[in-house]
Amino acid sequence: MDLLRFITAGSVDDGKSTLIGRLLYDSKNILIDQLEALEKSTKNRADGSVDLALLTDGLRAEREQGITIDVAYRYFTTPKRKFIIADAPGHVQYTRNMITGASNANLIIILIDARQGVVEQTRRHSIIASLLKIKHVVVAVNKMDLVEYSQDVYNNILIEYNEVAKQLGLNDVTYIPISALNGDNIVDKSETITWYEGKPLLEFLETVEIDHDINLTDPRFQVQLVIRPQTEDLHDYRGYAGTVTSGTYKVGDKVTVLPAGIETTISTLEAAGKSVDEVFAPQSVTIQLADDIDISRGDSIVKSDNLPQVSNELDVILCWMDDKALIPGNKYYLQHGSRLVRSVVKQVEYKLDVNSLQQQPVEGNVKLNEVVKAVIKTASPLVFDSYDKLSENGSAVLIDETSNSTVAAVLIK
Known part of the structure; x- marks a missing residue:
């Protein structure tokens, strides 16, 4: 069986963790002891229901605040395919976590609250998806039960998001109306959303073609x-x-x-x-x-008849992931696959607004969660392709020489 890696993204309280919990719960991928622990954790809920979000929200702070902070990974299998799910935070201050979770995903599920429609966070996550060249996008319009399963509400969101997808060059977009809380169109086809003729979410995830995503042209x-x-x-x-x-x-x-x-x-x-x-x-x-x-x-x-680029100087997009600011001239290790080289960030040219992709001047140093265009000089030549052409050979990370912590995700232009 092949493996599909996908990430869920959306605004705070759009129901990402509940969606994953429902997916695991309804597909019988929860062990009995996990279910018992879940029921024990939520026995004091007013409506007596099980809080499926707790299957991924494992940190104490997440449970207390009712939000996702860190990227949570879950593994599950159906008779047709294996899956790795990354549940990414919705808050702006966790952009680095979102990029970490999305870095090797085949597919992204962008949740939209049917009551809110396309909001700023929707655009930001779509921009990150386009930046990371995620090939398949599923727009799951959640909480359809709170808008009385209205087809007009769903169609308006579809029209609105189509414009966003067109601007960002997201060509493979699938729309599914769901209710994660009630299980509509998650594992089984909804008996309430009768006007929707497509596949439920799990069936789509089991059948989406990912074989063609592998580049067999450039050895x-x-x-x-x-x-x-x-x-x-x-x-x-x-x-x-x-x-x-x-x-x-x-x-x-x-x-x-x-x-x-x-x-x-x-x-x-x-x-x-x-x-x-x-x-x-x-x-x-x-x-x-x-x-x-x-x-x-x-x-x-x-x-020999298909050579990549070889250079000591790289034009890159950097997503800064460290609390300590990036100062041009600082030295780091650059890890590109198995190759580790010393490097220096020569200059920072501009900052990318992750809500609009507009280029902005960099005022002061580069701070946590900021995305910038920069030039990196390496001590020895790097063998690479541009991220747009071959993401597997065009991505790297920067590592702090003193703390050995990963400080930036690198997309080579």
């Missing part, structure tokens, strides 16, 4: 481990293990080792401990080359 492979057993049987064995980021590789392909720029050919490919003639993304494989070349962790093996 990229970054070495994670050099294997040298040096035993009697494998005295001369030298294999390069890692994950095929994108594209395909065949035995006999002419390849170039970057950043050194040395050309050679593939002599052997191994996947799951067996020799194979061809490998493809996202397989974990071992590559053996015809020539002995000095290759180490973080080096890239790419096809």
